Amino acid sequence: MKKILRNIFQQHKTLFFSVWVSVALCVFSAAVSAELIELSVQDLQQDINVLLEEKFKTANYSQRGADTCLACHNQYSDKDATGIFSSGHGRVDIKDGPFQRQECETCHGPIGEHATWPEEGQVREPMVTFGENSPVSKHNQNSVCLNCHQDDHNKTTWLGSAHQSNDVGCTSCHTLHQGDDKVRDKTDQYQVCTSCHQERKMDKHKRSNHMLGEGLYACSSCHNPHGTLNQNMLIQPTINQTCTECHTEKRGPFLNEHAPVAEDCALCHSPHSSNERYLLKQRMPFLCKNCHVGQHQNVAGNVGSAINGKSCLNCHSDIHGGNQL
């Protein structure tokens, strides 16, 4: 195996550009069959680093851009790439888009010797690939995208976000080679997010579920998956601001405030789902009794005995605040 790699390295002294130096410590590993892997991981990574360093330095782009690629990656190929033309990235008229730069190679790196058919026992020189199965590290995959998207509105918080720091890639969510990017569709987004956030898949089966995944709104109505400075990547600074964006009637201020409502809706409600009605965290009256023990002592007419077996809400109907509580 080492021999094969060395062969490849010697053949290709003219590859990629310097941004790419650190790309893909193990670009080759996917193309290599298990029996061939005899050398240590460190050896392999070292060799590939050498390869990439040289490849990047020389930035050997194809003369004919996308046309070169499409000779092989056309609709008859099992690696059909024509889908890129149904997305903004494939349009020539988009300012600062890939097709105003090196076209396909803006994202996949310089072609180098990739178009050369490998001899028997050798592997085709790889291109940069994306997604969960790519041997290229997420960090390096993302850096391709961030080249252009670093300054976008809201994307400056990507670095350090829960997703970035847990090795989630841009293409863990986004698909580029097709017109409809599921994660940006209100109905389909649910599937993308819950492919990792399994516990949110259970929401559907609960008694009260905020109608998540039904196209009314999406996870990204409350969260910015690119990160925010707020807790849990919420778009709004607080939970209450998150909720009252839509439930404006609960925003107040009211003549009589109910302290916990003004403080945090999530003291009583689970934002995603609950087996109690109205997304309540607990059944009544236990929910109230968490905070109100021994109430009614000072209430005239001894309401105390009258409440037994009655719902607190029978009498305290403006639980979110109102003219009276």
Ligand code: HEC
């Ligand atoms: C001569 C034919 C040919 C040309 C030209 C060609 N490729 Fe490929 N490419 C292939 C084949 C065949 C594969 C399948 C993998 C292999 O053989 O290792 C492949 C694989 C790929 C992959 C990896 C796909 C995967 O899912 O692993 C990418 C990305 C890629 N090519 C991009 C490009 C780009 C970008 C260009 C133009 C700059 C290009 N190719 C030009 C034949 C070609």
Ligand code: HEC
């Ligand atoms: C050469 C610069 C460039 C690179 C590299 C790039 N993008 Fe873009 N991207 C753009 C531009 C320009 C647009 C705006 C397209 C439009 O207006 O339709 C865009 C649009 C988008 C959109 C919005 C959807 C759309 O199609 O309009 C998403 C999502 C996106 N890019 C994700 C990515 C991801 C993920 C990567 C990395 C795999 C990436 N981009 C790499 C320039 C780039």
Ligand code: HEC
């Ligand atoms: C966890 C999933 C997820 C990840 C990871 C992710 N995105 Fe997004 N992205 C989304 C969603 C959802 C939207 C739509 C947002 C909306 O509708 O408000 C979006 C929208 C976009 C857009 C469209 C323009 C905009 O700002 O609304 C661009 C560009 C984009 N993402 C680029 C990226 C880049 C670059 C990365 C990696 C650094 C990335 N995304 C990582 C989910 C993700």
Ligand code: HEC
């Ligand atoms: C904006 C960045 C970007 C551009 C431009 C781009 N690609 Fe891709 N390419 C990707 C990403 C990301 C994937 C992973 C699959 C997806 O997101 O749809 C991919 C996947 C691929 C694959 C693998 C497809 C498969 O079925 O396994 C090939 C081959 C490919 N691209 C070739 C090309 C060619 C050829 C062009 C130019 C015509 C091109 N790409 C332009 C980002 C890009």
Ligand code: HEC
């Ligand atoms: C109505 C607004 C809203 C929607 C829609 C929403 N969330 Fe949340 N999410 C929240 C709030 C508020 C918190 C903070 C909860 C807390 O601190 O009690 C949160 C917390 C989280 C957390 C971190 C804490 C935990 O429970 O693990 C994750 C992960 C999460 N949400 C994922 C999702 C996913 C995935 C979706 C879509 C299926 C989604 N959220 C839809 C409001 C929302």
Ligand code: HEC
């Ligand atoms: C590829 C897997 C993956 C996908 C897809 C994904 N996430 Fe995550 N997400 C993670 C991981 C890993 C973490 C960090 C560990 C955790 O909190 O569970 C995380 C954390 C979060 C958090 C918690 C942030 C915090 O500060 O605690 C929220 C909110 C979240 N994701 C929302 C989303 C939304 C919304 C989507 C879809 C647009 C999505 N995720 C798609 C893997 C993913």
Ligand code: HEC
């Ligand atoms: C993007 C808009 C939006 C945001 C943000 C939002 N909601 Fe909702 N909420 C709705 C819609 C629409 C419904 C009605 C659909 C339904 O009955 O589930 C609803 C229903 C509810 C219900 C009644 C559920 C039932 O079973 O009848 C409660 C309770 C609720 N939301 C609490 C919250 C809380 C707490 C937050 C903040 C964490 C919040 N909402 C944020 C849109 C939103």
Ligand code: HEC
């Ligand atoms: C002290 C506990 C508590 C807090 C805090 C609380 N709620 Fe509620 N909420 C309830 C109870 C109890 C119900 C059920 C009312 C009923 O059965 O009529 C409810 C019902 C709801 C409903 C559905 C019925 C309706 O009135 O529209 C929505 C929406 C809602 N709450 C939103 C919110 C929002 C938004 C916040 C934060 C601003 C919040 N809640 C804070 C206890 C609370």
Ligand code: HEC
């Ligand atoms: C997270 C704690 C908490 C929960 C849960 C809670 N409350 Fe309260 N409630 C308070 C606080 C704090 C006050 C204001 C302090 C005070 O006057 O005792 C208050 C005030 C009240 C008042 C008005 C007192 C006045 O003097 O005007 C009523 C009535 C009341 N709560 C009823 C309820 C009912 C009914 C529930 C269940 C749906 C409930 N509370 C759930 C914390 C809570």
Ligand code: HEC
């Ligand atoms: C039969 C009607 C009724 C029911 C049922 C009822 N209350 Fe009350 N409650 C009252 C009245 C009347 C007052 C006095 C209101 C005032 O002074 O403005 C009161 C006052 C309160 C107060 C503020 C004064 C104090 O003594 O702490 C709290 C807190 C309270 N109720 C909580 C609850 C909770 C929790 C439940 C359910 C376990 C409940 N109430 C059930 C009628 C009722």
